[in-house]
Amino acid sequence: MKKLNTLVLASTVALAGSAFTVSAAEQTGDIHANDYNWMQFNAMYSIGEKPENPASGDQHNYLEMEFGGRSGVVDLYGYVDVFNLANEDTNNGDKNPGSGSSKLFMKFAPRFSIDAITGKDLSLGPIQEVYFSTLFNWDGLNGEGVNSTFWGVGADVNVPWLGKTGMNLYGFYDMNAKEWNGYQFSANWFKPFYFFDNKSFLSFQGYVDYQFGADEDTTVFVPKTADGGNVFFGLYWHSDQYALGYGLKGFKDVYLLEDGAGALALESTGWSHYLSATYKF
Template sequence: MSVESKLKTVAVAVTTLAGLSAGAAQAAANNASWFAQDLTLIHSHNIKFSPRPNSDTYLEYEYVGRQGPVELYGYVDVPKVLGDSSHGSKYDTGVWDDGSPVFMEHEPRISIDSLTGKDLSFGPFKEWYVAFDWIYDNGDNRASRQNTLYAGIGTDIDTHSPLMLSANVYARRQWENYGAANENSWDGYRLNLKYILPLNQIAEGLTYIGFTNYDFDSDLGELSGPDRTNNALVSTNVLHYKINPKVHVMAVARYFHNGGQWKDGQTLNWGDGNFAANSNGWGTYFGIGYDF
């Protein structure tokens, strides 16, 4: 495999956290002002967006809120913020060693109900949105940069229980993608589910947050050959605990299937010998943060 391909996948590996505390931040926004923010120091382990799993310690800024028809959520990560490879893995790069200095994701939704002044709910579907998800990795060259826009429609779903549930269905516009063959095209779709369950009956301030991203109907497998896939699934499970109104901790288990659209078990060689792609299985995160 070329050096550019190797750099591409290492860059993928540091983009580890896709809004792990989104649900908790939304709950905080509902209980406080219209806009909430937090900073969290996170350690990740065995993260499988690359066929060589990665670990990292990084800083995340996160925001969430709603004003009128506009619902906001996003985060900005600084990979390898401690600058010490002993806190990550040998594949870990970041701001200190010519890796990406920043990775970000922004997920605005605009309420169609609010814009039209009409109640569009029916059955369990409470409110409808025009939904977006923009992902950008600020690498210094094509092999280390991602620029992806998901655009589609979303809804909030009434579960008739304490469980909060929302869904979004997107089409994917792919610009830079670490040099992959599907760059500069419309390529595939994503189904996104988010679910939040307060667990105050177990401990006051404890919340379960989950979300699943299923990418499908991509052409990357056909364009790139047997090393890549047309679909991928990432399912994330978070236990988020508010120690006090300002400090939170979280523990996360994340399951990958074809992480990064890499085919698990394929034999790869990036110039340092053959290895088997490891893109299925579990990764973990632990974090401590400050809400402000």
Template sequence: MGLTGSVSCWAATAPAKGVDSAQGEDLSYEVAPANTNQKAAPWYNQNFTLIGSKDISFGPRPSDDIYLEYEYFGRKGPFELYGYIDAPKILGIGNSNDSGAWDKGSPIFMEHEPRISIDELVGRKLGFGLFKEFYIAFDWIYDMGHNKAGRANTLYTGLGTDIDTHSPVNLSANFYARRQWENYGASNENSWDGYRAQLKYILPLGKYSNGASLTYVGFTNFDFGSDLHDEPGSPRTANATVATNVLLYSFTHLRFMAVGRYFHNGGNWKDGSQLDFGDGPFEARSNGWGYYFGVGYQF
């Protein structure tokens, strides 16, 4: 789930008036005025979404799942917040490569992507040219797992910026170094291992007489420089790319989404490698398309 296995980070998105960040700043699904007293705070957005996924290749065997996701996002002063918490296989529906709390899998998968405005911390505008604002950026990904071998704990740390495209496209970029703790027993545990370059982009497509809006949301993560491939004959790779494309059809509270996500060396697994995890040999499938469909409610 997440940027490493769910479809969440796309979702900080249907732009509201005044939006100038694709990271999640001041973004709202609202297309009509709502009673902000119903929110935890006027700047704080949250929603629940039920998501069905198919052929998701963050491991060498694609998984299908139906799971529940809680998501939040907003901007308060220098702090830009975005994150989600997933309950994998919450309905007990998924293929043999998928597991959740009810069948000795992971009960929780979550990702949190806060950014802190350097401009606001120092009290002056640092942007220049196409770069509108600069941030200290983080991306923490945690898979609780059923045991240590099924757990992952990754922190990306770096710098971010919002980019002026002189067009309706909202664009944000982040560059991170990766600190890896648990990683499902992989050889890069407890080390600094590699980097991530990330782009997020949003394009409003239209508003309709029924009060709905249609938005394209995309983000691409390019991971590189990992030492996982160093062992002779290793089925792991130094690089991995995930490109996510979302169509979001949303009302004030109700929203529907359809997602196509392309994986190349998903999870740093080499496509076509011959593997055996103790239940018989198989060929890794870490390149190709995966899909998500979801319905959610924002409050």
């Protein structure tokens, strides 16, 4: 059972932040007693990712290095994506050569346990642990690239059937514009639900990122809305060393881009598909 628990923990692929830590309230004296870390490489293929140009669509491959863990008061999740490994120009999507976008994207989401920092058990009902939460998104471009930060509070919440689910409420700070602009609610989960005789298993995993309370802007090239986001539903098979999965992702005015508006008439609302093959370290 210990090996199985370690496997489930190391197979966490939450994408929006790590929710699968041992509560500081369960630790006895040594806040490093339950430290762990994990890393895996995911070969991914995306079909119809939003936003996309309706004239060309968007299909691309990418390699994702995904990592996470717990060390004392710090709970960490993150990944680095490298798009179109062969540099092929398959279409005019924004991840392809010549689009002017970055070949890289990075998400870095450290959370700091308030339970562990204060030495107090802040669990209450379904709330198991409370955090000061941060999130950073970068794409490597200066000026007009993605350079955003999120700051707020979070908790590990015991949700019926899903179990421990990470939830965070952030204020959004745009480092390019040097201004606060709205909020984001994020949640992620990892639920093993069927186990095979060889100890491999199927999991339902995914996340929600929803921005709201932002300033609308109809004067820019692509008009911005006050709210929008995305949700990911994944079905994955996991073994000790490998994983295979399919994900269905829904978008609604993602990145606050108004669907079909502006000179490019980008589609920022709709559904996309993701295929993945994983090797775990």
